Amino acid sequence: MKYQHNFNPSISDADVFNEIEKEKETIGYYNLVHQETSDFKKYAASVKQTNIVVIGIGGSTLGTYAIYKFLKHSKSLSKHLYFLETTDPIDIKSKVEAIDLDDTLFIVISKSGTTIETVSIFKYINSLVKCDKINTVVITENDSKLNSFAKTNYIKSFEIPKNVGGRFSVFSAVGLLPLAIVGIDIDELLRGTKEIHDSFFGVTHERAVYEKLIKKARFFVEYKNSFNINVVFSYSSRLEGFNKWYIQLWGESLGKVDINSTRQGLTPIGIIGPIDQHSFLQLIVEGKRDKTVTVIKVDDFDSDLNIPHIKLYGLEELDYIDGLKFSSLINSQADATIESINNLNDIPCDVITIDDVSERAIASLMYEYELLTSICAKFMYIDAYNQPGVESGKIILKNKLKN
Amino acid sequence: MKYQHNFNPSISDADVFNEIEKEKETIGYYNLVHQETSDFKKYAASVKQTNIVVIGIGGSTLGTYAIYKFLKHSKSLSKHLYFLETTDPIDIKSKVEAIDLDDTLFIVISKSGTTIETVSIFKYINSLVKCDKINTVVITENDSKLNSFAKTNYIKSFEIPKNVGGRFSVFSAVGLLPLAIVGIDIDELLRGTKEIHDSFFGVTHERAVYEKLIKKARFFVEYKNSFNINVVFSYSSRLEGFNKWYIQLWGESLGKVDINSTRQGLTPIGIIGPIDQHSFLQLIVEGKRDKTVTVIKVDDFDSDLNIPHIKLYGLEELDYIDGLKFSSLINSQADATIESINNLNDIPCDVITIDDVSERAIASLMYEYELLTSICAKFMYIDAYNQPGVESGKIILKNKLKN
Numbered sequence: 178m179k180y181q182h183n184f185n186p187s188i189s190d191a192d193v194f195n196e197i198e199k200e201k202e203t204i205g206y207y208n209l210v211h212q213e214t215s216d217f218k219k220y221a222a223s224v225k226q227t228n229i230v231v232i233g234i235g236g237s238t239l240g241t242y243a244i245y246k247f248l249k250h251s252k253s254l255s256k257h258l259y260f261l262e263t264t265d266p267i268d269i270k271s272k273v274e275a276i277d278l279d280d281t282l283f284i285v286i287s288k289s290g291t292t293i294e295t296v297s298i299f300k301y302i303n304s305l306v307k308c309d310k311i312n313t314v315v316i317t318e319n320d321s322k323l324n325s326f327a328k329t330n331y332i333k334s335f336e337i338p339k340n341v342g343g344r345f346s347v348f349s350a351v352g353l354l355p356l357a358i359v360g361i362d363i364d365e366l367l368r369g370t371k372e373i374h375d376s377f378f379g380v381t382h383e384r385a386v387y388e389k390l391i392k393k394a395r396f397f398v399e400y401k402n403s404f405n406i407n408v409v410f411s412y413s414s415r416l417e418g419f420n421k422w423y424i425q426l427w428g429e430s431l432g433k434v435d436i437n438s439t440r441q442g443l444t445p446i447g448i449i450g451p452i453d454q455h456s457f458l459q460l461i462v463e464g465k466r467d468k469t470v471t472v473i474k475v476d477d478f479d480s481d482l483n484i485p486h487i488k489l490y491g492l493e494e495l496d497y498i499d500g501l502k503f504s505s506l507i508n509s510q511a512d513a514t515i516e517s518i519n520n521l522n523d524i525p526c527d528v529i530t531i532d533d534v535s536e537r538a539i540a541s542l543m544y545e546y547e548l549l550t551s552i553c554a555k556f557m558y559i560d561a562y563n564q565p566g567v568e569s570g571k572i573i574l575k576n577k578l579k580n
Numbered sequence: 581m582k583y584q585h586n587f588n589p590s591i592s593d594a595d596v597f598n599e600i601e602k603e604k605e606t607i608g609y610y611n612l613v614h615q616e617t618s619d620f621k622k623y624a625a626s627v628k629q630t631n632i633v634v635i636g637i638g639g640s641t642l643g644t645y646a647i648y649k650f651l652k653h654s655k656s657l658s659k660h661l662y663f664l665e666t667t668d669p670i671d672i673k674s675k676v677e678a679i680d681l682d683d684t685l686f687i688v689i690s691k692s693g694t695t696i697e698t699v700s701i702f703k704y705i706n707s708l709v710k711c712d713k714i715n716t717v718v719i720t721e722n723d724s725k726l727n728s729f730a731k732t733n734y735i736k737s738f739e740i741p742k743n744v745g746g747r748f749s750v751f752s753a754v755g756l757l758p759l760a761i762v763g764i765d766i767d768e769l770l771r772g773t774k775e776i777h778d779s780f781f782g783v784t785h786e787r788a789v790y791e792k793l794i795k796k797a798r799f800f801v802e803y804k805n806s807f808n809i810n811v812v813f814s815y816s817s818r819l820e821g822f823n824k825w826y827i828q829l830w831g832e833s834l835g836k837v838d839i840n841s842t843r844q845g846l847t848p849i850g851i852i853g854p855i856d857q858h859s860f861l862q863l864i865v866e867g868k869r870d871k872t873v874t875v876i877k878v879d880d881f882d883s884d885l886n887i888p889h890i891k892l893y894g895l896e897e898l899d900y901i902d903g904l905k906f907s908s909l910i911n912s913q914a915d916a917t918i919e920s921i922n923n924l925n926d927i928p929c930d931v932i933t934i935d936d937v938s939e940r941a942i943a944s945l946m947y948e949y950e951l952l953t954s955i956c957a958k959f960m961y962i963d964a965y966n967q968p969g970v971e972s973g974k975i976i977l978k979n980k981l982k983n
Contacts, residue, residue, distance in 0.1 A: 235858025325894030432863025442867025455638025460835025464845020491728030
């Protein structure tokens with residue numbers, strides 16, 4: 178009797194790790210942790226303008242926004258960062274009107290160099306202010322048409338390596354250049370990514386990140402038909418940008434047809450505590466058991482802001498909160514949510530506590546999620562780094578507009 | 581042979597309508613369309629302050645934010661509206677520092693009157709500025725402790741009727757008062773809701789809204805096990821607030837245990853076009869077939885902003901967009917997305933086109949979604965108006981904080 182098999186059973190942990198190590202030779206984002214940053218810092222130091230406007234969309238903005246939003250109120254940054262990313266005319270107009278364009282550096286970011294939203298907005302900006310080497314810088318692939326434009330006009334450009342995908346590009350020039358310009362410590366960002374990298378790839382002795390991520394990814398994939406939705410419940414409004422970045426990373430990387438022509442896809446949801454305790458939590462607690470929940474907490478907000486001892490006649494029953502720090506309150510709210518979910522015993526829930534509101538903390542979190550995404554893709558037998566599903570819409574649009 | 585049945589088969593369209601008509605006698609939101617608005621307008625006209633700060637969370641803020649965000653750049657509003665809703669200390673501090681508190685009216689909104697986030701923030705505000713009848717107004721239930729506080733301090737209060745749930749309260753004082761104060765035409769809002777109301781309940785001859793909503797709700801519920809995720813894909817950044825409001829309305833109303841003790845729950849997702857074409861669309865197109873998609877378009881943005889005829893050397897291949905209005909571009913992007921989804925033939929997709937960026941348009945859309953939610957709940961044999969699932973977390977929190 179002979180047997181030929183065409184099934185693809187669940188891959189072993191060791192095989193996944195070997196595949197990731199092999200992939201590391203060709204997929205660029207893994208190795209951004211070792212980058213030389215002096216070019217970015219040198220350019221950043223030369224920028225005179227107060228306003229920094231990134232023109233880009235998707236992977237060209239979401240990661241940068243996530244880090245900026247997380248840190249901007251905790252650092253004293255001397256410059257303001259804005260994002261022009263949509264073709265909504267009211268949005269463009271209202272944002273542009275609020276910025277002094279004569280004191281602005283424009284950073285035009287497009288990996289392909291021909292993103293329709295980015296070029297449209299950049300053309301519009303060109304009708305308002307002269308864009309030249311003084312006030313414009315470009316980040317794109319070396320052989321893109323946007324780079325030809327930059328070269329012809331003596332505009333400085335920074336490279337997005339071909340093997341770094343848009344949604345994995347936050348720690349390339351795409352994120353590091355604008356963030357360095359506004360005053361964020363990009364070496365600390367890379368230090369955060371490197372800690373995760375080293376613990377995953379075994380550069381350091383302990384392999385805590387490897388153990389955690391392999392187990393987590395395997396769970397997500399093995400239970401994907403029961404739990405097709407992965408909720409990230411972030412207990413800080415500072416993580417709103419992170420949530421959006423996670424949604425792109427997870428949705429666009431894992432929503433794919435696998436090697437057996439089967440549709441895969443874990444659906445990302447990002448919510449914010451305690452706000453969404455008043456919105457989404459009811460659905461998690463009483464609704465269908467189709468969701469995993471990852472709660473993200475910030476251990477140290479570095480804030481003494483507290484609820485003062487003030488009597489409000491009629492509302493004395495809430496006096497037990499007097500004197501409490503807001504940071505303790507929000508973390509107690511997170512703990513209460515976790516406890517109430519765990520008490521149900523049938524909702525998979527894990528907790529990530531990041532140390533503080535720092536470059537190192539947010540970068541560790543983001544790099545860990547990039548690794549987790551890559552590992553899930555291996556378990557699912559899909560390519561995390563392409564996005565063939567959005568091409569047909571682009572072709573239809575082009576035909577509509579050309580006719 | 582005798583037969584006793586305990587099954588609850590799918591209810592007929594006519595029965596659902598009758599149940600909604602019956603419910604209309606006890607559930608308050610349906611009838612807000614007939615409200616007298618002169619009290620709100622009179623109070624609004626008396627407000628001298630430039631900054632209006634709503635202190636509230638969940639149903640006390642989301643609907644108001646949705647309408648304000650939709651309209652604020654298209655109307656010339658004389659006042660600014662802010663929301664203090666989270667216990668994140670960095671968020672509170674950064675927002676409060678940016679507002680001149682001496683030129684601010686505080687609107688404290690809590691249906692129960694003892695919402696912990698709202699009272700905490702209000703106490704904090706009291707430590708910064710004296711809150712009295714000059715600069716404070718309260719919106720709450722008549723017999724709440726917040727109302728006792730208001731009465732004792734001669735602070736004006738407006739009522740949230742007991743039978744209007746928080747997430748259905750946007751067209752009560754909760755939304756109408758702050759919106760009237762900043763200069764939004766609340767009669768036009770109610771006109772928008774009344775058009776939908778009349779077309780649904782048969783006050784007018786045509787019943788287009790009835791036909792549409794019953795059919796849509798039945799589809800969502802009958803296919804809930806195949807399509808457990810309902811994506812709203814809004815093609816305007818102005819609808820970002822609407823998306824958040826929809827997520828609360830849908831998630832908190834429909835995530836319930838039904839009369840047969842079975843967990844129900846349709847999961848809402850709100851995304852923004854074209855931004856999320858670069859984030860979530862790949863998952864819709866190639867991922868698992870577990871999503872319905874509702875695309876929302878704005879027919880008339882009332883904007884002539886266009887892409888100028890500017891040559892960018894190297895980027896000539898995109899010259900076909902020159903001269904195009906941004907409003908045409910964004911709507912063509914929506915149409916291309918719809919066409920590419922429809923071409924797949926296995927993703928349920930509908931399109932809502934709202935007329936323009938007006939009070940009437942956004943209110944019609946929101947009232948229609950309230951009705952749709954109520955109808956789905958009937959088909960699902962659940963109570964749309966309670967939220968028992970969030971209580972246990974509140975009790976755990978209280979015990980944590982008291983100890």
